[in-house]
Amino acid sequence: MCGITGWISYDQDLTAERDTLDAMTATMACRGPDAAGLWTDTHAALGHRRLAVIDIEGGKQPMSVERDGRTALVTTYSGEIYNYRELRAELTARGHAFRTSSDTEVALHAYLEWGEDFTHRLNGMYAFALWDPREQRLLLVRDRMGIKPLYYYPTPDGVLFGSEPKAILAHPAVRPAVDAEGLAELLAFTKTPGHAVYKGMYEVRPGHLVRVGRQGLAEHRYWGLEAREHTDDTDTTVRRVRELLDDIVARQLIADVPLCTLLSGGLDSSAITALAARGLSDAERGPVRSFAVDFVGQTEHFKADALRATPDGPYAHALAEHVGADHQDIVLDTAALMDPAHRYATLAARDLPFGSGESDTSLYLLFKSIRDRSTVALSGESADEVFGGYSWFHDPRATGADTFPWIAVFREVGFTGIRSGGREALLHPEVLAKVDLEAYQAARYREALSEVPHREGDSATERRMREICYLHLTRFVQFLLDRKDRASMAVGLEVRVPFCDHRLVEYVFNTPWSMKTFDGREKSLLRAATRDLLPDAVAQRVKSPYPSTQDRRYNEAIQAELRGLLADGDAPVRPLLDTAAARRAADGAAGDARQPIEMALGLDAWLRRYGVELTL
Known part of the structure; x- marks a missing residue:
């Protein structure tokens, strides 16, 4: 995994702009702590920060290939192509010669062989630029x-582009400006494909490519979910799901660095x-x-809420013992969650305040601890979106x-499982x-x-549940994937998500809802x-x-921080707040207001640190 960035300018000589490219590339050091590289030509400048996972010595970037003594193609690449060995063998049979054992070089030659259609042959997680x-x-x-x-x-x-907004x-x-639509996207709890919150900035949509030439930019979709008959x-179907999972996990265990899994004790x-x-044992790598x-004392004193009926600890330990895992709990306390350095690192990882507060900070701290022992982690993320796991899939009201x-x-119980008002609850009317x-969410929903x-x-039921599944696979999962990518790459940890393999997603998407819930x-x-x-x-x-x-004590700590913010006449978030509502929340008179308090604190830190210009 890596961090990429670049600059295309058809009116400038970018060989004289290495300092700017250096600065853009330096922002990606968290994603690529192992090496840095730059490549410049008259109208193109590409930057790369590397996290070495496959072909430690040979996979340095930006990487190029030559034809007839001239540079034919250059890439700055992030990700993993899990079927790169098969593609390499096929390309070799077609006459391509390789200098390295990396999947990056396979992507270059695949494009030279098949043009833009090469995207249909890739199995993996990736974001890259080809010049x-x-x-x-x-x-x-x-x-x-x-x-x-x-982003671009x-x-x-x-065009300017980068793995994260901070590179751009x-x-x-570029000035960090956010208008009313950007703020709505930030608060809406749905990640709109292509939307980047910052004015003038966009995100390449999943399953898309963007062409950039002298005539401008053009977007093209090369993959999307389709409705097919399930026979x-x-x-x-159960056997096919297992066959796919066996193959997917086997492919994603490939790494030249230490590997682990994230284990909550849930099914996924x-x-x-x-x-x-099983795969590591069979390969004698176990x-x-x-x-x-986990949190200090939480397993022992756990209280069920509207979203969580049981603590994770006992189930994670039961699974670890069952499979003979070398398991470790990362136990956090309120002091770690409230540490200003940790909170800022979490904000800087995402470039935006999402109001998830300690959930984001704890994820960052979990990954930071894991990185001391492993470079790659496999996650169960997205199984709920693929297989219909959330409680609201089965709630007719939802x-x-x-x-x-x-x-x-979330309007009823909040993200933490305790009703605390929407994230926007402390903002001024x-x-x-x-x-x-409300209008923004409605428009995005209809879209x-x-x-x-x-x-x-x-049937009407099957039709509606296909819609529900699609909404999760194209909107909700994007929020979670982005959260996990940023928190992990902020500490140089690569997280792989086997349940996002497109073959599995396509197959299960088209199984009837009655089959997804057959038991x-x-x-x-x-x-x-x-x-x-x-x-x-x-x-x-x-x-x-x-x-x-x-x-x-965590609630008490953020309430105290909000009181301090309200006492600061220069706090940049003050003009955005309903002062009376914020005071009630800070004094504990508004019940459990964790989520809106987190958003108010996050907005203030973001406005201070990023110098954001709000144009509402």
Whole structure:
């Protein structure tokens, strides 16, 4: 995994702009701590920071290939192509010669052989740029599910791009500005494909590529979910899911560095850990390492809430013992969660304040601890979106709501499982009127529904559940993938997500909802496909989202911080706040207001650190 950036300018000589490219590339050092590289030509400048995972010595970047003594193609590449060995063999048979053992070089030769159609042959997670010096053309490519981020900023004579907004913001011509629509996107709890919050900046959409030439930019979709007839019966479907998972995990265990799994004790992470344990044992590379996050005293004093019925600890330990994992709990306390350095590192990792507060900070600290022992981690992320695991998939009030189903639920119980008001609850009514969050969410919801592919003859239930699945696979999962990528890459940890393999996503998307719930429960297909690998308690456990600290001292700490902010007449967030509502929240008179307090504190830190210009 790596961090990439670059600058295309058809009106300037970029060989004289190495200092600017250096500054842009330096922002990606967190994503690539092992090496740095620059490549410049008259109208193109590419930067790269490397996290060495495959072909440690040979995979340095930016990487180029030559034809007839001239540079034919250059790339700055981030990600992993899991089928690169098969592609390499096929390309070798077609006459291509390779200098390295890296998947990066395979991507270069694949483009030379098949042109833009090479995207159809890639299996993996990736975001990269390809510069063709002969045609003076750039191609930005992002993987099908949007696992790896890639942003771009059109300029009058070209484009700037980077793995994260910070790379683009490091360019002297770019100012961090956010308008009312950007603030709405920040607060909406749905990640709109292509939207980057910052004015003038965009994100390459999942399954898309962007062509950049002298005539401007053009976007092209090379992959998307399609509605197809599912002809397999239930038993055959379960077998096919297992076959796919066996192949996917085997491919994603390939690494030349230490590897581990993230283990919460839920069905998803337990299935991945068990499959990884078996694969590593068969290859005599075991035992599998696994890690879980916990909070001081939480397992012993756990209190069930609207989203979480059980603590993770006992289930993670049961699975680890069952498969013989080398397991470690990363136990955090409130002091670590409130440490200003940790909170700022979390904000800097995302370039935006999402108001998830300690959930983001704890994820960052979990990954920071894991990085001391491993460079690659396998995660169970996205299984809920693929197989229908969240409680609201099975709640008619949520699935029948005229909005994104998770928004309907979070309005009632909040992201932490305790009702605390929406993230926008402390903002001033005049600010909320300008943002018009409800109208923004409604417009994005209708936009998403208009994309859903349907099959003729589906029942009303099947039709609606196809919509619900599509919304999760194209909107909700993007929020989670982005969160996980930023928190992990902030410490140079590569996180792989086997459940995002496009073959599995396509297959399960087209299985009927009645089959996805054939045993009357959530994630029926996944449970049946991996049941032989799991202890009964783990296999039967009800879905529990990522944990949130229940320590009351955390609430007291953020309330105190909000009181300090309200006492600071120069706090940049003050004009955005409803002062009376903020005071009630700070004094504890508004009940559990954790989520809106987190957003207010995050907005203030963001405005201070990034110098954001709000144009509402």
